[in-house]
């Protein structure tokens with residue numbers, strides 16, 4: 001049996017009931033086959049892949065808090081510190097009822113390669129809880145965040161592990177968590193990123209993932225003789241990534257015609273009104289059903305359907321496994337030329353293969369959405385220097401990073417005879433640096 005198959009089989013056996021983790025490992029290892037085969041003897045002797053797929057450590061803990069009725073609620077908290085061979089663990093905290101250990105492990109595993117791709121010194125980790133901030137009062141969210149951090153603070157630190165936001169964890173949640181960390185540890189350090197501007201946050205962090213997605217997409221289009229201007233774009237999600245992806249796409253002269261949330265989706269043929277969307281999602285924290293009140297000519301549909309709309313470019317920006325094979329078929333039939341993942345693993349493996357086989361340019365999330373973590377690393381640098389950079393400084397660094405990421409993965413794909421396969425290119429480019437560091441640091 002090949003080394004890759006052997007390691008994958010063992011991952012499934014040792015980690016039952018973690019399908020998302022299996023999926024992420026399979027996708028990465030499959031595309032690393034040529035690199036692994038070229039170095040098989042060393043990697044086998046050093047058990048490099050076995051070490052790569054086993055987190056350094058993982059924490060699972062109880063998070064008790066009191067709701068507004070005086071009732072005690074109990075959630076489960078997680079932090080998986082996956083790999084710190086190139087820098088302190090770095091990765092977001094997801095707060096969503098669907099969170100379980102397998103999802104956190106898939107995200108932490110992907111994070112290793114994403115962080116490596118940025119070219120910055122950050123390792124891979126991820127955390128979160130099955131707590132749902134939706135419909136909770138500010139006081140309830142604070143109670144949860146304080147309890148969560150009371151346990152998490154034992155395992156993190158500015159040079160150890162620096163969590164950030166993710167689904168359900170925005171500026172409000174990061175603020176409450178930072179306050180609790182500071183209170184318990186009595187240190188003022190950059191232990192979290194995505195902080196508010198008045199206490200160590202970085203300008204452009206809010207926009208970074210969405211903007212970065214568009215910088216990389218534009219570079220990919222340019223390299224293939226296309227351009228963003230004048231294109232019709234379908235976006236899923238209506239959270240942080242989706243909103244700022246839509247904003248940058250519009251600034252680049254494209255028309256964004258869709259967005260969605262977990263209940264339904266909007267089609268606005270005249271182009272999404274971002275001010276309305278921001279007010280609904282960022283201010284009122286309401287559902288997308290409200291969008292029609294602002295734009296009577298738009299359509300609201302319950303359920304899924306964003307990918308049935310005719311578009312040139314599709315940007316899945318909601319969550320994992322939200323673009324299936326039937327969606328890929330609809331996109332190809334409608335003449336879509338590029339798909340770039342703003343979310344983590346939104347496209348299923350068979351859908352990705354179908355898109356690639358049909359000539360659609362495909363940028364995987366670990367490259368395309370790396371702008372968020374890259375800017376988090378820039379926030380860490382500013383905290384260490386005790387300085388703040390301007391929006392333009394951060395944004396121009398972000399743009400450079402995204403353009404470099406694209407060329408690194410394009411080059412890696414070409415080196416292994418996989419020109420245009422940006423999934424393989426991203427995995428190979430991310431893996432090479434981590435593998436070199438792990439081998440140099442010996443068995444640990």
Ligand code: NDP
Pocket residue numbers: 098165166167168169209237238239240241242260261262263317318319320342343344369370372373
């Ligand atoms: P937000 O919580 O701000 O927004 C998530 C959006 O996706 C919301 O519109 C939400 O709808 C929708 N959504 C969430 N879960 C589901 C689901 N199960 N089915 C359908 N829709 C769903 O999160 P972000 O925008 O921050 O994150 C989006 C994706 O991008 C995630 O995969 C995240 O891991 C990834 N990412 C985020 C980064 C960041 O900097 N924020 C960095 C890199 C990746 P609703 O409001 O109804 O729940």
